[in-house]
Amino acid sequence: MLDIKFIKENLDSVKKSLKDRGLTIDLDSLLQLEDSRRKNLNELEGLRAEKNKANDEITALLKKKQDAKSRIVSMKAIAERIDQLEDNLKETEGELNKLLLVIPNIPHASIPIGDATKKEVVRTWGEPPKLDFKPFTHIEISRNLGIIDFGAAAKISGSNFVLYKGWGAKLERALINFMLDLHTKKHGYTEVFTPFLVNRASMTGTGQLPKMEEDMYRLKDEDLFLIPTAEVPVTNILRSEILEEKDLPIYYTAYSACFRREAGSYGKDTKGLIRVHQFDKVEMVKFVKPEASYDELEKLVRDAEEVLQILGLPYRVVVLPTQDISFAASKCYDLEAYACGVDTWLEVSSCSNFESFQARRANIKFRRTAADKRPTSEYVHTLNGSGIALARTVVAILENYQQKDGTVLIPQALRPYLDGKEMIS
RNA sequence: GGAGAGGUCGCAUAGCUGGUCUAGUGCGGCGGUUUGCUAAACCGCUGGAUGGCCUAAAGGCUGUCUCGCGAGUUCAAAUCUCGCCCUCUCCGCCA
Numbered sequence: 001m002l003d004i005k006f007i008k009e010n011l012d013s014v015k016k017s018l019k020d021r022g023l024t025i026d027l028d029s030l031l032q033l034e035d036s037r038r039k040n041l042n043e044l045e046g047l048r049a050e051k052n053k054a055n056d057e058i059t060a061l062l063k064k065k066q067d068a069k070s071r072i073v074s075m076k077a078i079a080e081r082i083d084q085l086e087d088n089l090k091e092t093e094g095e096l097n098k099l100l101l102v103i104p105n106i107p108h109a110s111i112p113i114g115d116a117t118k119k120e121v122v123r124t125w126g127e128p129p130k131l132d133f134k135p136f137t138h139i140e141i142s143r144n145l146g147i148i149d150f151g152a153a154a155k156i157s158g159s160n161f162v163l164y165k166g167w168g169a170k171l172e173r174a175l176i177n178f179m180l181d182l183h184t185k186k187h188g189y190t191e192v193f194t195p196f197l198v199n200r201a202s203m204t205g206t207g208q209l210p211k212m213e214e215d216m217y218r219l220k221d222e223d224l225f226l227i228p229t230a231e232v233p234v235t236n237i238l239r240s241e242i243l244e245e246k247d248l249p250i251y252y253t254a255y256s257a258c259f260r261r262e263a264g265s266y267g268k269d270t271k272g273l274i275r276v277h278q279f280d281k282v283e284m285v286k287f288v289k290p291e292a293s294y295d296e297l298e299k300l301v302r303d304a305e306e307v308l309q310i311l312g313l314p315y316r317v318v319v320l321p322t323q324d325i326s327f328a329a330s331k332c333y334d335l336e337a338y339a340c341g342v343d344t345w346l347e348v349s350s351c352s353n354f355e356s357f358q359a360r361r362a363n364i365k366f367r368r369t370a371a372d373k374r375p376t377s378e379y380v381h382t383l384n385g386s387g388i389a390l391a392r393t394v395v396a397i398l399e400n401y402q403q404k405d406g407t408v409l410i411p412q413a414l415r416p417y418l419d420g421k422e423m424i425s
Numbered sequence: 426g427g428a429g430a431g432g433u434c435g436c437a438u439a440g441c442u443g444g445u446c447u448a449g450u451g452c453g454g455c456g457g458u459u460u461g462c463u464a465a466a467c468c469g470c471u472g473g474a475u476g477g478c479c480u481a482a483a484g485g486c487u488g489u490c491u492c493g494c495g496a497g498u499u500c501a502a503a504u505c506u507c508g509c510c511c512u513c514u515c516c517g518c519c520a
Contacts (some may be wrong), residue, residue: 042476044489045488045505049489052488054500058501060444062444063444063445072501073500074500075500075501077501078500079501120504238497365473379471
């Protein structure tokens with residue numbers, strides 16, 4: 001959420017940033033609402049002050065056993081006017097809030113303006129494997145090895161669900177453990193394990209609601225949602241907290257299953273493991289001081305990249321343009337792993353800086369130490385990045401490490417997690 | 426799912442027969458006095474949100490809201506009524 005005052009004072013640049021995102025939102029009527037809210041509030045506060053004073057007087061009169069009847073009668077009229085103003089105010093604030101909640105974050109000045117075609121490759125790492133045979137896709141490989149059963153998953157749940165079997169299931173578990181170990185032991189993150197069902201306030205705090213409700217799985221009998229990413233529960237750990245400066249930065253990492261309806265995306269990348277309704281992911285979340293957030297974003301990307309480097313998977317880092325970054329993000333890098341079977345770059349990680357956008361929604365603040373002489377609290381900056389998403393990583397491993405005989409070599413780093421096994425056959 | 430108890434300004438508690446509660450007290454924290462240093466003792470301060478005014482600024486003065494959340498009764502609500510949420514205890518069910 002953006003600060004209404006900020007919108008007011010920077011109207012032109014906010015308008016431009018909405019345009020850069022390819023959106024038109026009526027900011028003028030928003031500001032009109034704010035204006036009438038302010039006027040309403042001023043009158044209301046004046047009357048309340050009067051009321052409070054009169055109450056003191058009535059109290060004093062009653063205490064001296066004097067008659068307060070006329071004073072009480074005159075207060076009645078003011079009380080009614082106050083009621084009326086309060087109703088108006090509540091309505092105005094409701095409307096204002098509704099509008100503010102659907103305004104996206106302002107893109108950072110450093111990112112390209114435009115649609116997906118403006119995506120910029122920042123760097124690439126590694127080389128695609130040189131195979132002396134036509135590579136199979138992960139669908140064929142996993143079928144041959146009997147490590148994924150799409151049919152059974154469809155029977156149990158429906159299309160676009162996955163069932164890992166045998167070494168497939170073990171590989172999934174090995175990847176999760178490997179990533180969590182890397183981030184906790186080497187990169188200084190604290191591991192958390194959160195609920196996978198969250199309430200509406202949490203979903204609103206990180207920005208999935210109210211705009212993306214259609215994309216979420218939601219329970220029928222309770223107002224709970226299946227998380228689309230661990231970002232939601234992990235960021236909300238600190239919702240409505242005021243932190244001390246010395247507590248920052250805070251780094252959390254979490255494994256979670258992620259659930260996405262992918263409403264309206266049928267027919268696009270729907271084969272195999274590339275777009276599924278439930279997948280596993282290890283997520284990294286940071287809470288930092290505002291002045292540090294862009295350095296922290298670079299570090300976050302490096303932390304995610306290291307996963308791919310250790311796994312020996314070729315990838316590229318891209319910076320997303322204004323129309324491609326998510327609703328809450330200011331700047332976002334995607335990591336795309338190359339998979340030779342499907343011959344595509346697969347998005348396996350998104351690393352974003354949300355600046356104060358989520359912190360304002362979720363009310364996460366910190367107080368600077370007295371030396372800084374800034375007595376009031378400020379919003380932290382939040383960041384998160386996948387470190388990394390599993391299903392597509394499995395695609396890249398199966399396809400890039402496939403051998404001519406149909407077996408799949410296991411990346412060195414995963415072998416300790418797989419009984420020392422070198423090959424899935 | 427059933428029964429009961431409870432949610433108070435960092436923590437712990439008082440208040441809950443409506444009006445000196447601008448929420449008391451203890452602990453913690455901050456500042457100070459004392460001290461060779463530390464401790465103790467003593468004194469003062471102590472959250473959040475959002476307006477207005479003064480100031481070059483640092484800062485100061487001041488209004489309103491905030492006793493889980495929301496609604497209601499009343500001139501007046503921490504205090505009374507209703508709904509919701511959460512926590513704890515016991516029972517039932519269950520991995």
